[in-house]
Amino acid sequence: MLIDVRPVAKLTGPNPVDVAGALAPVFTALSTAALDLASLRVVCDWIQYRHNFYEPVEVRPVLADRPRRGEPDVGRERPAESGLEIAIDMRRHRDGGLAARVTKALAEQAGDGGTGHVLLEPWQPASESCLWRFNTLYWQALSHWEEATGREYEQALPGGRSEARDTGVAGDLIRELLRVWDELDARRALPEELYIAELGVGNGSQARTWLDTFTELDRQHGRDYYRRLHYLMGDYSAHVLDRARKAVAHHGDKVSTLVLDATRPQQTLAFLRGKAFCVYISNVYDNLPADDVASIRGHPYLVEVRACLRRADAAKIARRYHTRPGELAALVHRLLRLGPDLLAEAAPGQFRATGDAVAFWQDTWSALRLRERYVPLDGLDAYQVTPAMTGEILRPLLESCGDVRMHVSNGALASFAGTLPLLHPFGRLQCHDLFLTEPSGYLTGFHGPGKYDGSVVNWVNGPLLVLAGNRRGFDVKITPARRPGASVKMLTAQVRD
Amino acid sequence: MSPATPATAALRGTPLTTTVVGSYSVPEWLGRVKTDYYQRRISAGHLDEIHEVAIKAALKDQELAGVDIVSDGELRRDNDIDYLLTRIPGVEIADRAKTDYYDYYDARVRAPLPEAAGMSPGLAADFAFTREQTRNPIKFSFTGPFSLSRRIRGTGYDDAADLVRALARKLNAQARELAGAGADLLQIDEPFLAGYPEQVDLAIEAVNIVTAGVPVTWALHVCYGNRYARPLWEGHYDFLFPAVASARVDALVLEFARKGFDDLRLLKEHAWDRYLGLGVIDVKSAGVEDPALVAAHIRRALEVVPPERLMVNPDCGLRHLPAEVARAKLRAMVTGAAQVRKELGIRPSS
Numbered sequence: 001m002l003i004d005v006r007p008v009a010k011l012t013g014p015n016p017v018d019v020a021g022a023l024a025p026v027f028t029a030l031s032t033a034a035l036d037l038a039s040l041r042v043v044c045d046w047i048q049y050r051h052n053f054y055e056p057v058e059v060r061p062v063l064a065d066r067p068r069r070g071e072p073d074v075g076r077e078r079p080a081e082s083g084l085e086i087a088i089d090m091r092r093h094r095d096g097g098l099a100a101r102v103t104k105a106l107a108e109q110a111g112d113g114g115t116g117h118v119l120l121e122p123w124q125p126a127s128e129s130c131l132w133r134f135n136t137l138y139w140q141a142l143s144h145w146e147e148a149t150g151r152e153y154e155q156a157l158p159g160g161r162s163e164a165r166d167t168g169v170a171g172d173l174i175r176e177l178l179r180v181w182d183e184l185d186a187r188r189a190l191p192e193e194l195y196i197a198e199l200g201v202g203n204g205s206q207a208r209t210w211l212d213t214f215t216e217l218d219r220q221h222g223r224d225y226y227r228r229l230h231y232l233m234g235d236y237s238a239h240v241l242d243r244a245r246k247a248v249a250h251h252g253d254k255v256s257t258l259v260l261d262a263t264r265p266q267q268t269l270a271f272l273r274g275k276a277f278c279v280y281i282s283n284v285y286d287n288l289p290a291d292d293v294a295s296i297r298g299h300p301y302l303v304e305v306r307a308c309l310r311r312a313d314a315a316k317i318a319r320r321y322h323t324r325p326g327e328l329a330a331l332v333h334r335l336l337r338l339g340p341d342l343l344a345e346a347a348p349g350q351f352r353a354t355g356d357a358v359a360f361w362q363d364t365w366s367a368l369r370l371r372e373r374y375v376p377l378d379g380l381d382a383y384q385v386t387p388a389m390t391g392e393i394l395r396p397l398l399e400s401c402g403d404v405r406m407h408v409s410n411g412a413l414a415s416f417a418g419t420l421p422l423l424h425p426f427g428r429l430q431c432h433d434l435f436l437t438e439p440s441g442y443l444t445g446f447h448g449p450g451k452y453d454g455s456v457v458n459w460v461n462g463p464l465l466v467l468a469g470n471r472r473g474f475d476v477k478i479t480p481a482r483r484p485g486a487s488v489k490m491l492t493a494q495v496r497d
Numbered sequence: 498m499s500p501a502t503p504a505t506a507a508l509r510g511t512p513l514t515t516t517v518v519g520s521y522s523v524p525e526w527l528g529r530v531k532t533d534y535y536q537r538r539i540s541a542g543h544l545d546e547i548h549e550v551a552i553k554a555a556l557k558d559q560e561l562a563g564v565d566i567v568s569d570g571e572l573r574r575d576n577d578i579d580y581l582l583t584r585i586p587g588v589e590i591a592d593r594a595k596t597d598y599y600d601y602y603d604a605r606v607r608a609p610l611p612e613a614a615g616m617s618p619g620l621a622a623d624f625a626f627t628r629e630q631t632r633n634p635i636k637f638s639f640t641g642p643f644s645l646s647r648r649i650r651g652t653g654y655d656d657a658a659d660l661v662r663a664l665a666r667k668l669n670a671q672a673r674e675l676a677g678a679g680a681d682l683l684q685i686d687e688p689f690l691a692g693y694p695e696q697v698d699l700a701i702e703a704v705n706i707v708t709a710g711v712p713v714t715w716a717l718h719v720c721y722g723n724r725y726a727r728p729l730w731e732g733h734y735d736f737l738f739p740a741v742a743s744a745r746v747d748a749l750v751l752e753f754a755r756k757g758f759d760d761l762r763l764l765k766e767h768a769w770d771r772y773l774g775l776g777v778i779d780v781k782s783a784g785v786e787d788p789a790l791v792a793a794h795i796r797r798a799l800e801v802v803p804p805e806r807l808m809v810n811p812d813c814g815l816r817h818l819p820a821e822v823a824r825a826k827l828r829a830m831v832t833g834a835a836q837v838r839k840e841l842g843i844r845p846s847s
Contacts, residue, residue, distance in 0.1 A: 187694065189732040274728065381525075392525060396596075425728055471597065473725030495727065 001037050004403075007046035007090055008444050017090050019044065025099035026088065033106050039083035041296070047089045049450025049457070053131070053370040056092040057101040059109040060085040062296060062374040067123075083296070084109070085374070117308035120329045123373065126305045127289035127410045131449070131456055133336040134365055135287060138454035139237040141339050144358045145454045152203070168482060169490070170213045173430065177277055178221050180426045185223075194225060195276045197232040197269065197422065199262050199415070200284035201240060204247025207233055210280070211251045226254070234260040234268065263288055263414040265422065272422045279419050281431040283488075285460045286448070288411025293383075293391070294374055295398045295405075300391070301374040302383060303405070313367035321350045321360050332364055365454055386414040389468070397439045397463055406442040409461040416465050420472055420493060429493040435462035437478050437489065462491065469493050504566050504634035504682030505714045508772070512804035512843050513795065513834045514565045516774070518718055518750060519638035519686065520577075520814025521555040521570025522823040531575060531598035548573045549626065556631045558820070562827035563835075566634045566682065569627040571814065576601060576724075577640045577688060578648045585667050586614035588649065606653040610663045615670050621678040628679055636682045637675060638718070642668055642707060643700035644689040658699050665706035672711040684716040684750065688813075691721045692729055694736030701744045708745045716748035716774060717741070718813075721756070726781045726817035734760040738767045750774030752812040755781055758797050765801045773802045776812035777833065778826045783818060785825040791833025792840075804841055809834045 003023070010017040026042060039062075047054060062083035086102060108116050121130050138145060146152055184190040198207055211231055218226045231254055235241045241257045248255050260268035262284050269276075292303035309317070314325040323331060331350065335343050340357035351357040377383050380391035380398075385408055393413075397406065412433075419429055436447060436459050447459035462478045469476035475496040481488045508514050527547070534544045555570035574580035575598045582588045582602065587610035590602045624637050642664035652660045672683055685707055690700050708715045719737060722729025734751060741749065749769065753760070753776040764773060777794045778786055791809075798807055809830060815823040838844075 184731075187732060189730070191731075274731070390525075392529065395529075421727070425722075425730055470600075471725075473727055495729070 002041045002403075003044075004041060005044045006444055006446065007044070010046060010090070017046075019090075022088060022090055022093040022098065026086065026102050029099040029102035029106070033103070035084065035106070041083065041085045043085055043087045044090050045087060045446040046091050047446050047450070048091070049448070051366070051451035053368060053449060053451070054087070054089060055101075055105070055369065056089045056095050057098065057105045058087040058372065059105040060087060060372045060374060061109065062301065063376060066375055066378060083374075116311055117369070117371070118311060118314040118325050118328055120307040120309065120332055120368075123304045123306050123375075125291045125302060126370075126449075127291045127408075129305050129370070130307050130332070130336060131305075131368060131370065132289040134361075134368065134454070135289075135456040136236075137336055137339060137361070139240065141341075141358075141361075142237060143239050144340050144354065145362075148355070148358045148362065149453070167209055167213050169430075170210045171217065173278060173428075174210075174214050174217050178217065178223070178225065180277070181225055182223070184426065191275065191424075192228060193230055193275070194228045195230050195232065195272055196278045196280070197234065197272060197276050198280045198282075199234045199260070199265060199419070200281055201233045201235045201244040201257075202282060203240075204233075204244030206280060206282055207231060207244060207255065208247045211248055211254065215251075229254055231255045232258060232269070232272070234258045234262075234265070236261060263411045263418070265415060265418045269422055274421070275424055276422045277424050277427045279422060279427070279429045281415070281419070281429070281433075283433060285409065285412035285415065285431065285433045286457050287455055288409070288415060290410055290412070290449070290458050291385075291408040292405055293377070293394060293398065293408055295401070295403050296374060297403065300377040300380055300383075300394075300398060302377050303372050304375050305370045305372050308369050308371055309364065309367050310369060317360070317363050317367060320363065321356070323350055328364075331360075335361055335364070362454070365451070370449075385410055386417065389413065389417065393464070393468060393471070396467060397461075401439050401443060404439065404442050406439065407436075407447065407458060407461045407464075409458070409464055412460045413464060413468055416493075417468055417472065420469065420474060423493075423495070425495055427494075429491075431491040431493075432481060432488050433491065434459045434487055435465075435478050435489045435491060436460065437462050439463045462489070465491065501628065501632045502634045504636060507565055507634040508682070508714060508808070509805075511565055512841070513807055513809055513838050515563070515809045515831050515834050516566035516636055517559065517564060517568050517815065517827070518720075518774075518776075518810055518813050519568050519571050519636070519684065520574075520816035521558070521568070521572060522818050522820040523572065523816050524551075524820060527551055527572070528598060532595070535575070535593075535595035535598050537594065552627065553630050556627070556633075558824050559827060560631065560633055562824060563831040564633075564827055566636050566808075567631060568636050568638065569623060571638065571816070573623060575599065577686065578602075578645060579604075581616070581640055581645060581668075582648065584616040584618065585664070586611050586617070587653075601648055604649045605651050606649050606660060607651055608653045609659075610653075610667065612663075612666070615674075616667055619674050620671050621674040621680075624675050624680045625678050634682065635680065636684055636716070637680045638684040638686055639668065639671070641665075641685040641687040641690075641700070641717075642703040643693075643696065644687050647689045647693070661699055661703045662706060665703040668707045669709060669711065672707060672713070676711050676713050681713045682716065683711070683713050684718055684748075685746070686718045686720075688718075688720055688722050688724075689729070690719050691732060691736070694732070697736055697740045701740045705743070705745045714748070715746040716750050716772070717744055717746040718750040718774070720752040720776075720813045723780060723813040723817070728755070728781070734763055738763055742767060742769075746771070748772035748774055748808060750776075750808070750810060752776040753798075754779040754786070754794065754812045758794065761798060761801045769802070770806075772806050772808055773798065774808040774810045775802075777809055778811035778830050780811050780813045780815055780818060780826075783822050785822060786829045786833075788829045788832035788836060791830055792836040795834060795837045799837075804838075804843065 061081045064080040064082040067079045294301045318325045344351040344354045344357040383391035449458040466476040474493045476493045533539045551572045559567040589605045646661045775798045
């Protein structure tokens with residue numbers, strides 16, 4: 001049996017976590033379980049997100065083979081398992097009756113695997129789960145969510161604000177740009193149009209800070225590059241763009257706004273290929289769909305998930321909205337397809353007004369849980385990480401850490417790799433986000449997914465982006481943000497060689 | 498089997514000769530195996546055998562596409578610089594392991610390069626292997642002294658230009674060996690020159706050292722970089738002129754498809770009276786060109802250079818393109834060139 005205790009930083013100091021106290025009930029439960037203990041892994045994590053997708057005890061099967069699409073996953077015909085993982089959240093292990101929880105979770109796993117839950121979807125890679133459609137809905141219907149909660153989304157960011165208002169960072173970048181532009185101009189190689197792009201514009205404060213700082217520094221510089229400047233603001237949400245636009249209204253037609261999918265920047269910004277002198281991305285990557293992969297006993301696995309609601313939660317929600325638990329999955333998918341406005345119109349029996357549909361959205365989001373299983377990958381190249389990248393990109397990371405589970409950050413990787421070609425040879429990409437800086441970080445901590453307001457937060461696999469950038473000829477560096485104590489880090493990518 | 502056709506004869510006998518710049522598509526699996534070698538996971542002998550198989554496949558792809566003058570695809574090389582620098586006595590490379598095979602080494606020169614020592618192993622064996630595998634005419638390319646020097650720290654010389662000249666002498670010795678092995682179309686690649694336009698005179702001086710006394714057809718390829726399928730610089734070819742007129746080369750091979758064809762005017766303005774290798778395939782895009790577009794590019798170039806002095810080639814090496822895209826692009830290039838040949842009443846090459 002393998003016991004993996006990840007939050008090692010919490011094992012020392014004045015109030016160390018009581019690992020023995022947490023594991024003892026687990027072994028008590030295992031002593032009566034009919035399990036092949038040699039193939040069991042017990043994983044102790046510390047899930048720091050108060051709002052998350054997991055129970056204090058989770059049981060995850062390790063499948064022996066990759067199931068065929070449509071293969072039954074319950075009863076005697078369910079896929080064969082080669083092992084089992086019991087995951088304990090050390091933050092909540094004292095929440096009463098750990099042994100009983102383990103016994104119950106094992107019994108449920110040994111049964112049909114779904115008796116305690118209302119299932120919302122089939123097994124699939126996490127990036128395809130409806131949890132990301134909830135996330136999309138949050139950005140599309142942000143105004144409704146904010147109205148219901150009474151606070152703007154930026155207040156939900158770690159520390160209550162983004163890095164966007166840091167004039168120091170903007171000033172350093174702009175001074176460097178002015179120097180490069182002077183050099184290119186001297187060689188008659190400076191384009192007439194000077195493009196800066198921002199993906200994920202928030203409330204426009206980054207754009208305003210950047211443009212106001214640029215105006216001032218350009219005036220001091222005396223070359224009037226402002227005349228040639230174009231600042232492109234791109235965001236998934238038209239609502240967010242409208243609000244951001246107001247923040248930079250005083251820069252008039254220097255600013256253009258574009259609705260775009262951050263995971264496919266070239267779909268909207270292909271005209272920028274090789275032209276952008278800076279692409280700025282803040283707090284976007286941690287909010288894009290991501291899978292998890294794991295190396296277990298030296299073999300690669302993809303983590304498949306299925307979203308569900310606990311029966312008790314489902315019953316409560318169903319009562320509140322005049323429906324039956326068995327009909328909740330369909331209602332949730334209607335919500336995700338239509339949004340709260342149209343759902344209220346389409347289902348007047350359940351929702352008297354949009355506000356009721358928003359409340360339904362918030363209730364289901366709050367109750368949403370993920371069940372997980374490990375599915376073997378036949379070969380890393382058989383796993384498509386992004387439309388243009390196979391799992392081979394993961395090999396150096398998976399091979400560097402022994403048995404490890406890590407985020408693939410598919411959306412972030414697609415966005416990053418799709419953005420790099422937009423850069424001018426002297427351009428740079430600058431990104432503030434929650435980055436892991438070493439693959440070994442996955443051995444010692446839990447980094448998501450968690451719930452931030454109505455959105456998903458998942459730390460970004462920084463080493464994976466570094467590797468992908470290197471393979472494309474970029475120097476990629478991840479450095480701490482300037483704000484003391486901030487979890488957010490700054491990633492910078494520039495052409496090397 | 499009929500004897501191999503010399504490249505020079507092919508050039509002289511076939512207006513609008515189609516050829517490649519040098520590198521060919523490197524499959525992901527080959528990249529992985531190469532990296533394994535640099536991490537000491539497979540032996541050099543196994544990698545050599547893999548390279549030989551890959552080169553045969555690359556030659557076959559070019560022949561099937563109908564390319565007149567082919568190359569070995571530079572598939573033995575880790576990158577355009579290190580394959581040469583590691584063979585030059587006096588160039589120090591402290592750490593020869595690589596995280597990725599395509600990375601550049603950190604190379605240093607702390608003392609003047611020993612003049613008597615040649616490059617080892619030489620490039621002639623590479624050419625000889627290729628010669629055995631195809632009856633088609635062959636172009637053999639190597640990176641020029643100026644670009645090589647840009648990847649070396651410290652010079653060991655009071656005047657940095659002397660390192661460029663010393664590298665040129667090493668390459669001249671290689672060129673002599675290549676000619677001795679039967680190579681008759683050699684190409685010097687200067688992918689870094691566009692980033693240092695103010696040093697064009699030095700670069701051309703070094704090119705002339707490389708070509709001195711080597712009786713082959715010489716081509717000089719200058720592009721804006723193709724590392725990771727990205728341009729390293731932007732600008733115009735005007736920096737090349739008039740300096741390039743003094744280069745003792747027979748052909749200038751330039752990038753046009755990606756950048757546009759405006760710089761063709763430079764050839765007219767400076768009365769370029771030698772061969773032009775016209776880049777008609779954008780190697781930085783996976784989109785396959787329509788043969789009609791290729792033909793249109795060729796017609797535009799014919800306003801400046803007559804067909805007997807026009808070679809048709811991609812902008813640069815094809816190494817970053819997937820194999821199926823590389824094949825399709827070469828087919829489009831050959832079809833486009835054939836279309837124009839037909840319009841001009843030129844018989845297809847034998």
